[in-house]
Amino acid sequence: MDRRIPMDRRIPVDDRTGRRIVPETIRRSDRAPENRYGNRPTMKDVAARAGVGLKTVSRVVNGEPGVTPETERRVQEAIDALGFRRNDSARVLRKGRTASIGLVLEDLADPFYGPLSRAVEEVARAHGALLINGSSAEDPDREQELALALCARRVDGLVIIPAGDDHRYMEPELKAGVATVFVDRPAGKIDADCVLSDNFGGARDGVAHLIAHGHRRIGFVGDMPRIHTAAERLRGYRAAMEDAGIPVEDSWMSLGVTDPERVRRAAEEMLSGPSPVTAIFAGNNRVTVTVIRVLAERTRPVALVGFDDIELADLLQPGVTVVAQDAAALGRTAAERLFRQLDGTLVTPERIELPTRLITRGSGELPPAD
C-alpha cells in the first residue's frame, strides 16, 4: 500500500510569500462582487475584514463561547462597519428549524379574526417564532394553496382557520412532522387538533334565552350549513326549540345567505310573513349588523340575540344581547397547542371546545310584541 502523501494533496503555497493559498477566497474576489441580496456582506466578508476565520464570526454572531474578548471586539467592529446581518435563510437550511409558524386566516378584515391573529402572534413571539400569514378569502382552493406554500417554506407549524371541509392534502405534511392546529372550524376528513367555540351550546343558550323571555316564533338567520360553525349554530337553534316543544316553521329560517342585501330581504320576510317572528337569532357578526339595521327601521320591537360580540353593541338602543366567543382565547389556545406539539409534549389529536358567554344588553330581553 502506498503510504506517501500525494503531492497534489498538499496545501498549495504561494512561491514568493510562502503563505498558504486558499483558492476559493481568491477566486471569489475577482468575480463581480455583486451577490444577490442587494449587496449584503456575508460572514466570509466579516471574517476577512476582521482577519479571523469564518467560524469565529459565526461564534460571535451566535454568542457561542470560545472567543477572546479582543477577537470578539474585532469581529463586532467588522460587523458594524459592514452592516452585516446574518442570513436566516441559510441558517434555516442548515439548522432545519425555521422558527416560524404559518397562519391561514379566513379574512383579516373581519373584526373577529384580528384578536385571534394577534393572540397567535403573541404566543409565537413568546416562543421566538415569526408568523407568516395569508387569507383564504373563504375559498377552499386558496386555503390549500396557501397552506402548502407555507409548508414549502418549511414553517415549523401551521394554524389553519379552514375554509374547506377536506384537509387530506395536509396528510403528507402531518406525516412529515408539521405541527398543525385547526381553529374556529374543525379539520375535514383527517385526524387533527382542533380548537373550537361551543357553537352548538352557545346558540342553544341564546335561543333558550329568547324562549325564556316569552318568545315562540323565533327566526334564525345563518350562514351555509356546509360551514361547520353555521351547521352547529343551526343545530343549537333547533335543539333549543325542540327542548321547548316549539315546532320550527321553514319560513323562520334563512340559511346560506350572506351578502347584506339578501340578508336584509330574508329578515324582512320572516318579520312580515303569515306567522311573523317576534325574535331573531343572528348566526354571526355580519348578519347581526345587518339585522340590527333592519330592525332599526321598524317600529314594532323585535328581540335579537346575535352570535359573536360586536363593538359598540352596548351603545345601541337597545343594547345588543350576544353570544360572545373569545377570539383571543381561541387563537392563544391553538397556538399553545401547536408549540406543545413541537415540544413533543402533545401527541394525540384532540378537539377542544371553548365555552361561549351570553351577554345580555337589552335586545334579547324584549318581550314578544304580537
Place this chain on the structure above:
Amino acid sequence: MDRRIPMDRRIPVDDRTGRRIVPETIRRSDRAPENRYGNRPTMKDVAARAGVGLKTVSRVVNGEPGVTPETERRVQEAIDALGFRRNDSARVLRKGRTASIGLVLEDLADPFYGPLSRAVEEVARAHGALLINGSSAEDPDREQELALALCARRVDGLVIIPAGDDHRYMEPELKAGVATVFVDRPAGKIDADCVLSDNFGGARDGVAHLIAHGHRRIGFVGDMPRIHTAAERLRGYRAAMEDAGIPVEDSWMSLGVTDPERVRRAAEEMLSGPSPVTAIFAGNNRVTVTVIRVLAERTRPVALVGFDDIELADLLQPGVTVVAQDAAALGRTAAERLFRQLDGTLVTPERIELPTRLITRGSGELPPAD
C-alpha cells in the same frame, strides 16, 4: 522564509492502513439517516427513486423544458409516491429572492389595521409573494427588533407602520436594497417612501365642520403628540380654530391620554370646567368610542366628530360624524409602491398623502347647547 509544508498540515492518514481519513464522509454514513425537516424527501430521493439525475427532478418541479414526457411521468410518480415538496428555504438561498414581504403592524387587534393588512396581503399575493407580519404593540424597540428580524429572513421588502420616530436602524438595509415603505406614519430621520392619510387636512375639516355648525368651545382629545398622526391632527385642530379666530383654551385639550378610564375623565373635565366645551373632536377611533360612552351618559347634547370611521357608527343615536381614512387604500398604495421599488420602476422616495372623507351622520351637526 520557511517553505516547508508543516507535517501537521498533511491529510491525516490512518497509521495502520495508511489510507487517508476523510472524517466527515465516513462518519456521516453510519449516522442515522434522519434529516431534519421531520423526514422530508429531497430531490435527491426523488431522483433516486425515479432513476434520473437530480437536475432532471428540478426541471420537472419547475416546469422547465427539456424533459421527455416519459421521464417527466416517472419523476412525477416518484414525487407523488414520496410526498415530496420542494424546500423553498433552499431555493431562496440559491435564488436570492424570497418572494416574501414583511409587514410590521402596530396592533392587529385594532380594527383600523385589519383592512390595511388585508390590502397589503392582496397586493403581495398578486405579485406571488407571501406576507410575514408581526405587531410592534406601539413599542419602538419591538418595531426595530421585528423589522430587523424580517430583514434577516431576507424579505424582499418591508411595509412598516412605525411605532418609533427614529428609523436610522434601517439604513444598512435600505442600502442593501430592501424595498421599504412606511405607512400611516412617516419614517423618522431617514429618507424613505411614506404613504399617509391627510391627517392635518382631515382634522382641520372636521373641526371646521363643527365651527360651521356654530360651535366655538371645541375640545380635542388626542394621542401623544410624539406620534406623527396625533401631532398632525392636533395641528389641524389648531389651524381650524385659528382660521375662525377662536383662541384655544388649554382646558379644552387632552393630549397623550389613551387608556379608556383616563380618556373618560379628561372628557368629563372639559365638559364641566369653567368654560365647558359644546363639541368634541376625538383624535382616533379608540378615543371616539370612549367619548361616545361619556356623552351617552349625559343629558346635555354635545356635538362630536371622530377621526377614523367606526363600525355601526350610523346606528347610534345620533349617528357619529367622522373623518374617515381609507385603511385599505393606505395598505394597497404602500404595497404597490413597494413592488414598484422592487421592479426598479420607483427610485426616489416620496411622501404620499391620501385624502380623508368627512361622513356626516348627525353627531357633528348638533347645534351648540350653551
Place this chain on the structure above:
DNA sequence: CCTGGATCTGACAACGTTGTCCAGGCTCTA
C-alpha cells in the same frame, strides 16, 4: 458510415450558514 445538429440528461459548483473535528498555544502539575 460518418458528421452535425438538436435534444435530453446529469455532474458539479455555488448560495451562506452551522456542526465537527483538529491544530497550536497556553497553563498547570508532577
Place this chain on the structure above:
DNA sequence: TAGAGCCTGGACAACGTTGTCAGATCCAGG
C-alpha cells in the same frame, strides 16, 4: 521540563436547491 489538559481559532463538509456546462443519444443528410 515533559505531559496532560484546557482554550481559541480555522478548515471543511454538510443543508437542498438551481445555473452552467458538457456528455450522451438520436436522427437526418452527406
